[in-house]
Amino acid sequence: DQQVKQNSPSLSVQEGRISILNCDYTNSMFDYFLWYKKYPAEGPTFLISISSIKDKNEDGRFTVFLNKSAKHLSLHIVPSQPGDSAVYFCAASASGGSYIPTFGRGTSLIVHP
């Protein structure tokens, strides 16, 4: 049973527009959430994170929103750039547990020029 779900396997966006990537989780013990970005033939790289005590965290063009009651988070990229084309993984961990992040299956983002 997947505890972290990314229901959209792919997303296509025009350059300059907003990209919104979604993630749902089922484990109420999760209190720390991260987004990773992965290019082909490379390992995932950390992008942005959010703690459950916040509902928003912003870093430049990237903003993560957390809705704890809905067990939902989203990553907004504004404006989207062709270099943002990659697979984005959502991950969650529980501070009261082992800190082993659970990952979703990823969403492939394509930003068209």
Next chain:
Amino acid sequence: GAGVSQSPSNKVTEKGKDVELRCDPISGHTALYWYRQSLGQGLEFLIYFQGNSAPDKSGLPSDRFSAERTGGSVSTLTIQRTQQEDSAVYLCASSSLGHGAKVDSPLHFGNGTRLTVT
């Protein structure tokens, strides 16, 4: 600075053979993780090492899989009697996070070893 290094980058092996995958974590990182990504799948947790504590092996899919971490640094993932379903990209990551710490720390991944079992 040096990141997480994995070797080999690619490995093709025949079904039934044993393979060893190596991971050099970032110096000073106490936590080390192995994940794998099969075609079209997400990152599947395999095993976690934290300092001198007993490893968390809860993600290992079968007893053909084992891993060790010598001297708190380099780790080797061994797959015995490989099967075709073992074909995947095996990713190693490290972090400075201590078990039970109050502040999380992101994982730093290597580029992975692509294992193909023929």
